[in-house]
Amino acid sequence: NEDDVFLVHFDTASSGFLGNLLVVPMDGSHWVGIKAIAQEMGRRGHRVTVVIPEISMRMGPGKHYDTVTYPVPYDKAHIDSIMSSLKDMMEKSSFTEKIRKGFSKMQKFTGFMHTTAESLLFNVSLISHLAQQNFDAVLTDPVAPTGSLIARKLGIPTINLLRGLPCSLDMKSAGCPSPPSYVPRFLTRYTDKMSFQERAFNTLVALLEPLLCRLLYWHFDQIAYQFLGEEVGIAEINIVILCQNRLDFTLEFPRPIMPNVVLVGGINCNVRHPLPEDLESWVSGEHGFVVFTLGTMLSDLPEETTSVFLEAFRQIPQKVIWRYTGQVPDSFPENVKLMNWVPQNDLLAHPGARAFITHAGSHGLFEGLCHAVPMVMMPFGGDQPDNAVRLASRGAGVVLDIYSITTESLLQGLNEVINDTRYKENMQKLSALHKDRPVDPLDLSVYWTEFVMRHKGAKHLRPAVLDLNWLQYYCLDVIAVLASVVLFFVILIVKCLKLCFWKLSRKRKQD
Amino acid sequence: NEDDVFLVHFDTASSGFLGNLLVVPMDGSHWVGIKAIAQEMGRRGHRVTVVIPEISMRMGPGKHYDTVTYPVPYDKAHIDSIMSSLKDMMEKSSFTEKIRKGFSKMQKFTGFMHTTAESLLFNVSLISHLAQQNFDAVLTDPVAPTGSLIARKLGIPTINLLRGLPCSLDMKSAGCPSPPSYVPRFLTRYTDKMSFQERAFNTLVALLEPLLCRLLYWHFDQIAYQFLGEEVGIAEINIVILCQNRLDFTLEFPRPIMPNVVLVGGINCNVRHPLPEDLESWVSGEHGFVVFTLGTMLSDLPEETTSVFLEAFRQIPQKVIWRYTGQVPDSFPENVKLMNWVPQNDLLAHPGARAFITHAGSHGLFEGLCHAVPMVMMPFGGDQPDNAVRLASRGAGVVLDIYSITTESLLQGLNEVINDTRYKENMQKLSALHKDRPVDPLDLSVYWTEFVMRHKGAKHLRPAVLDLNWLQYYCLDVIAVLASVVLFFVILIVKCLKLCFWKLSRKRKQD
Incomplete structure (x- = not known):
């Protein structure tokens, strides 16, 4: 275990x-x-x-x-x-x-x-x-x-x-x-x-x-x-x-x-609490659920982007819990629940969590890693794109461009991490390594x-x-001196050889 | 504590x-x-x-x-x-x-x-x-x-x-x-x-x-x-x-x-046992004692060197326990005890230990460090001279050359680490740092x-x-390409300037 x-x-x-x-x-x-x-x-x-x-x-x-x-x-x-x-x-x-x-x-x-x-x-x-x-x-x-x-x-x-x-x-x-x-x-x-x-x-x-x-x-x-x-x-x-x-x-x-x-x-x-009863009963179901948060700085999206997301969610069997503080759209799919705040870590720790849609901030990333939930990552700035590359390079998630997202690309991403078991397996291995430490x-x-x-x-x-200054750090001063010494001896030898050659040729002429 | x-x-x-x-x-x-x-x-x-x-x-x-x-x-x-x-x-x-x-x-x-x-x-x-x-x-x-x-x-x-x-x-x-x-x-x-x-x-x-x-x-x-x-x-x-x-x-x-x-x-x-009763009673005394071992590879010394050591020990108030497997000299000072094997770690852990004469092998060094006993170090090869420099640079011991040791230099070294309290103080600080770790x-x-x-x-x-090979590791290939590009543009600019200058001067001549 x-x-x-x-x-x-x-x-x-x-x-x-x-x-x-x-x-x-x-x-x-x-x-x-x-x-x-x-x-x-x-x-x-x-x-x-x-x-x-x-x-x-x-x-x-x-x-x-x-x-x-x-x-x-x-x-x-x-x-x-x-x-x-x-x-x-x-x-x-x-x-x-x-x-x-x-x-x-x-x-x-x-x-x-x-x-x-x-x-x-x-x-x-x-x-x-x-x-x-x-x-x-x-x-x-x-x-x-x-x-x-x-x-x-x-x-x-x-x-x-x-x-x-x-x-x-x-x-x-x-x-x-x-x-x-x-x-x-x-x-x-x-x-x-x-x-x-x-x-x-x-x-x-x-x-x-x-x-x-x-x-x-x-x-x-x-x-x-x-x-x-x-x-x-x-x-x-x-x-x-x-x-x-x-x-x-x-x-x-x-x-x-x-x-x-x-x-x-x-x-x-590691801190983990059970879900509130209403949320627990809402997320239960054979297909599990998707957790969707974009961090503290982006809990509201332009209307256009919101509808791209909702259209994709409408087409998956999983339920979706979305941290969203913006205007609630007129109609949204039954399998989606919008919340002003979500107990992200507790949701990810739930055995029903199938995927995590995240902006790849370091906290969320570590929480997903801790609970081995494969991710669909949509970084929008700061260290997030780099974070996303790291997780994706381990085969534990996919990266999408949030600025050009479409219903199709989102659906494909979700489909991959939820239904291709390799993502879950890679994530579980990574999670086991991450949690295995002495302190x-x-x-x-x-x-x-x-x-x-x-x-x-x-x-x-x-x-x-x-x-050390950078000259000292890279030993450039040492290299310069060593190179000068080598150069000096090379020049000395060349001069000597020239002199010998000149004397020799003069002697020959005299002969 | x-x-x-x-x-x-x-x-x-x-x-x-x-x-x-x-x-x-x-x-x-x-x-x-x-x-x-x-x-x-x-x-x-x-x-x-x-x-x-x-x-x-x-x-x-x-x-x-x-x-x-x-x-x-x-x-x-x-x-x-x-x-x-x-x-x-x-x-x-x-x-x-x-x-x-x-x-x-x-x-x-x-x-x-x-x-x-x-x-x-x-x-x-x-x-x-x-x-x-x-x-x-x-x-x-x-x-x-x-x-x-x-x-x-x-x-x-x-x-x-x-x-x-x-x-x-x-x-x-x-x-x-x-x-x-x-x-x-x-x-x-x-x-x-x-x-x-x-x-x-x-x-x-x-x-x-x-x-x-x-x-x-x-x-x-x-x-x-x-x-x-x-x-x-x-x-x-x-x-x-x-x-x-x-x-x-x-x-x-x-x-x-x-x-x-x-x-x-x-x-x-950390493993530590009480001293055998006879040894415990022998080491007790107001001036404490010195532990002297030169490691598993050198427990026997030429007669001449042995007498240099004994002569120095005769002149200090501390008792000396010496791991020595060579021929026992005819007469040796009362405060010296030769033993075929010594419980080195237990001796160093004893509150009476005043100094540790060692070849600065890494085991002995760590044991001395663990129990905060200042050292007189006589490295004779391998990593020992380097080890000794490290401890000496922290002011927790002195280094002597075992190949040219004299009664005077040994006495001076022992006197320093035993009577100059700074050695003990530095050693205690170092020991506290060494032992302070999470696992x-x-x-x-x-x-x-x-x-x-x-x-x-x-x-x-x-x-x-x-x-990576060393060319790649030091980015020498990158530097070569970047330098070539810079060189190319420099040459290009110089050629252009020359051309302009030539045309300009021709025009002037024509005027």
Whole structure:
């Protein structure tokens, strides 16, 4: 029985160490993992303080931690407008219009991140309050480097929880080599086996990454300078004391990592509750059901797309539970149930779940993986296309383009993953590998968080590569010197030979 | 209390999986770690078969595993003569004589390894007997690739337990990058922070490694061809399914590793017994005692060196327990006790242990680290000088040259580590870090061994880099093409400009 795979749940409270942790989280789906660790740390008896903006999408108080809030110069409507812009992207429009929309959405989003960070960092009374609390460490999500900056100001170590950063800043900060020959770059949708052209493009992307990092974190560099009073780039700030990546090599292609990176992918798939009675009775039936959610940022679709989906669902025997917050269409098939919120993990854990239609966000992906439900993936941005490629390359799901979806392509995708047993078999093998590990990911996260607090950092894990410039790192200086020495001797030998030859020929002439 | 650090001991028998494991071990100190895993696997209910030569130094039956022996064309005296040659190396002799001795010792040793491997591999009835046993996996020590060859013949996965191989073959086979700019090479005695000269030499060594590998494993390549009937290099054979390195980043400098490498350093330091009563009463005393062992291969020293040691011991207030199997000198100090065998780990665990004089073999090092005893290290070969540098760079011990040791240098070394409290403090910090980990190393070893058996390998952890040649790996082909394209355009532009200039100047002339 795959579900019986042994996981160790241990209680570090027995080690006697109780510390004081500051948590600086990110909003949206990023909140899920960090909240789980904050809760568990609190449950084990540590003092946990979570700093959140007064207005947010999902962040809020919990049973086992304290919250400290700070005012922000925006309201809920502003956040909603930023999030709903995703739906706009789905609307039919011209190419230039799409580019314009994408750029404006990006600008809005980064502006929102900067405002949030500034509201916290330049809240002088709050920062000085935090400084007096004698925290042992900061647990943070480094997509916005706010937590790292506070940690540096307070002189305490940082623990980063992240899925990955664009421009590979996370791997670079941790000192992990990422050879472009087999480590596919963010957004390329490549696997670890690349053709020559793919490898060439991947190498180009890798070469452009430092530039991308500077562009993405340019404004944060300014904020850092203002906040710390010293010139220090975000890439430098971000150098992790310990980095917990929500990766897992069941999904991720094998790549080098440094000992300061701990992999905790699948942090929250084990918590499971029975379905509410009405839902349980609705989903029961010989053909099972399909779970359909597109994540917290896209629960509403343009009317046209909605009808494409409904038309496909009408033609399958499975029931469909769809997380949908948009306008309810006039008529929809009997086998479809629209809900404002779905207990996604509990539904996927149900034995009747046949397929999972998802945007391939990392949380959903890990939940589907945990419960071995094959997927129809429709990524629409961020890390989602890359996530989807990883699962599809293992034969555990299919990828569809949500921007050009048709009833036929959706039907074909659903038909494949539900009726071709290979998808289910591959998914079950993958799920067994994923769940077979010595320590539960949440316990592992808590363990290393406590480790950093107990030992006041993890300096022994700091890679020496972080002190090398790129000339030194690639040994280009050594190669230059060695090449010069070789060249010197080659020239010397050539000169000698010429001289000998000249003398010899002169002697011959004299003879 | 440092000793209370929490370790999880879990019983995988509860996962219900019981398998069939073949173990192909190495002799000497290499036997210790692999025996511990074999015993524990057997204790948990797996069927474990250990294949050992009829004549060996230390290998033998155990309570929880079966042994199968095979005849070898040498006797115990031959093994003793190979091992005692270490003592010869200590004798005073001319430089050329030393080189000659070293080379002859090396030849004897590799000849012994080849003979042992051939005796097993070309024992047709034994190999066909093993082929019928339906083993799930082979656990082996890859210093001699015998186990890997059998695994390949039987078509089952390999689990390698190793400390490290010369010429970095272990890291190469696992696909781990080892940038020479901060990963010091075997035998260089460098740390991860190198000067330009050191980096240059380290790079040269790295460049010569493939050659060294070919030299070291040349005869095994022949054996492999004869045994498998296919042309396949040992480097290829050795590609690990899963590799359990007896490393630990408390000691090892942070370096990239791949997900198919599991670190299990300190596998056998937790087992601890009280001292025998007579020894307990002998070691007691206000000044504590010093533990002195030079490993299984060197328990006997030339008379001259012995008296250097005794003279130093006469001048310290601590008692000294010395593992010594040579001739007992006529008179020796009262505070010294010579023993044929010492319970090293139990002695180091005793609160009275003040210092540990060791050859810096990895087992002793981990035992000293486990019990936080500062060390005087006298490496004499193999990985020992590198081990010693690692511990000394953390300020937890001093390194002395055993070949030129004097009473004064020994006294100074002992005095430093015993009376300068910084050594003890550094050692305690290091020990706390070393022991603070979520899973006990032996449990972790057993877990991943079972993992490979349960899943019939760990193919999802196989790095794509193993399918690339070095041109592809370093993207030199991509760089060549990109450079050609750039060159083409540069030439094109220059030609165009020349043409324009020519036309322009002609026009001017015409005007």
